Amino acid sequence: MAATPARQVYARSEVRRMLGIAEKRLRSWERQGWIPPLDRYTIADLVVLRTLATLRKSGVSASRIGQALTALRERLGELSDPLRELRIVSSGKKIVVQVGDSRMEPVSGQLLLDFDSREIHRLVSFPVKRQSGSHPVPGARRAESAAWFEKAVDLERAGAPVAEIIRAYERSAEADPGSAGALVNLGTIYFHMRSWDTAEKYYRQAVEADPSYPLAHFNLANLFDEKGDRGQALVHYLWALRLDPEFADAHYNAALLYQNAGQVMRAMRHWKIYLKLDPSGSWAASARRELEALRRATLIPGARRNQPPTA
Incomplete structure (x- = not known):
């Protein structure tokens, strides 16, 4: 039997539930011009919202986010939507942008060398707090996990068969068992398939990971x-x-x-x-x-x- 295509459009209320974003915060981001007001969201839109949610959860202030987006639009005039077109992450309470294999501080334009691939992981799956006693995952494995997560998101965006999307998320979780974002997304896929036991397994693993x-x-x-x-x-x-x-x-x-x-x-x-x-x-x-x-x-x-x- 052919695999069912992944959903490509999500309702506003569903997106807020998935990402844990309050309506008043979503409206605030819309008023500030960070995102357009929408009733339906694509996977690409979800990645943008997750970026903003991650920055705020990491302690980056709203004013700093606004300054960074304004500066990026001014410095890179060909970009109309930096959140969608660039990889934006946090470094402490500062914002940095991936530029090739380096990082840039968006307001000053200063390049910060030795981009840490773990920052990508923090973006795509939210910060993970390891339990005491857990074994740290080598940087290369975490980078591999982040790459597989991004591939899974791309597959969802393209409407690929569910089996391919599942395998990509599984590869992300295999590379880094602490990838709570990949585990939650796996659970949600199986939830929509009404495979309750499998969904519960992944959700519980996500809770254990973070x-x-x-x-x-x-x-x-x-x-x-x-x-x-x-x-x-x-x-x-x-x-x-x-x-x-x-x-x-x-x-x-x-x-x-x-x-x-x-x-x-x-x-x-x-x-x-x-x-x-x-x-x-x-x-x-x-x-x-x-x-x-x-x-x-x-x-x-x-x-x-x-x-x-x-x-």
């Missing part, structure tokens, strides 16, 4: 929710929220689980936080309806009529 990666916990929670294990789903949604309190979609899903379990006050708390984080997103209207229904359900009949009259 316990501080909120998206790994969130995706594992989605899997448990799909399988009907609400208890384990809630555990991992809450874990994702401990790691990233502004993970709006984790608040949304936790609110639903608490509501279905009859824990009204906890559900209301998460609905309120979700609406504060994402007041105008595609799921905001649904969240408001659920919150209002819970408020009406918790009103004590006759409470208003028993209030003393006012003058």
Whole structure:
């Protein structure tokens, strides 16, 4: 049987769930002109968003990102979209750009020699925190892992057969077992194929590789929710929220689980936080309806009529 082509377009709400980006942050990036406002995203768009998310997670300030993008457009006038056309990574809290085999500081234009291939890995799969006692992966293996990850992304962009994409991500994870990004993407492919056990295996490996990666916990929670294990789903949604309190979609899903379990006050708390984080997103209207229904359900009949009259 022929392999099913990989999906090439993702809805806005799905992209936010996949990358753990709050709607208000996405809108902020759009207002600043870093990305265009879109309702549908390609794999190439996801790579751009992951670049921005990685820079912010690495401690790079919004003002520094804006300065770097402006400087790159001025220095390299033929580039209209540096985030898409260049390899941009962080070095501490600074931004550097890959130029051949070297690095460039975008504002000053200074070249920084000896580009470290591990920076590529940090871009494509988010920073990985190794567990104590784990064996470090040699630089060459990590570079190989990053190369296979990029190949997998290119295959998805080209709509290649799923089997080819899976093998590329597997090669990335084989070269560096700590490549949480490759493991999460493998889990997501199998999730969409409804191969629950295999998806769970990869999501758990991602959590083990980087316990501080909120998206790994969130995706594992989605899997448990799909399988009907609400208890384990809630555990991992809450874990994702401990790691990233502004993970709006984790608040949304936790609110639903608490509501279905009859824990009204906890559900209301998460609905309120979700609406504060994402007041105008595609799921905001649904969240408001659920919150209002819970408020009406918790009103004590006759409470208003028993209030003393006012003058």
